[in-house]
Amino acid sequence: MFSVGFSVGEASHFPKARNMAYCTRDDDTGELMIVVAPKLLLGDTPRVEGVLRHEFGHALLFFWGHLDHGERDADNVAEQVFGDPIFYDRETVQTLRDGLRPRPAYLGT
Numbered sequence: 001m002f003s004v005g006f007s008v009g010e011a012s013h014f015p016k017a018r019n020m021a022y023c024t025r026d027d028d029t030g031e032l033m034i035v036v037a038p039k040l041l042l043g044d045t046p047r048v049e050g051v052l053r054h055e056f057g058h059a060l061l062f063f064w065g066h067l068d069h070g071e072r073d074a075d076n077v078a079e080q081v082f083g084d085p086i087f088y089d090r091e092t093v094q095t096l097r098d099g100l101r102p103r104p105a106y107l108g109t
Contacts (some may be wrong), residue, residue, distance in 0.1 A: 009035040016090040020051050023058035032059045048092040050086045 005026070014020070016038035019038040034055040040048060054071075057078035061069045075086050 002060070002063050004032040004034055004056065004063075007033055007035045008038055008041065011038050014039070020047075021055050023055045023062065025062060032062055034059060053082055054086055056081070063097075 020040045023034050057074035060077050079085050
């Protein structure tokens with residue numbers, strides 16, 4: 001059975017202006033979690049929906065055992081599940097973990 005939790009993280013875990021969310025597995029329970037920055041919840045609806053769909057794509061890939069996948073893979077899965085492409089504006093860039101470089105803001109090219 002597939003399930004994924006949702007949590008609003010500490011603002012200090014998202015130090016860069018464009019860090020919005022990440023998907024992870026809880027070390028204690030093994031549950032997949034989507035953690036979002038508090039600032040994401042202040043964003044406009046298309047941005048929030050796009051970021052959440054993208055992270056849901058990561059969660060599905062992790063669930064299916066694809067631990068080594070890329071950002072575009074998560075977008076492709078989310079687009080197949082929800083039926084709509086995800087478009088990013090230049091303010092929406094995500095990283096997987098602290099210290100990693102952000103990915104391109106728009107992945108449609």
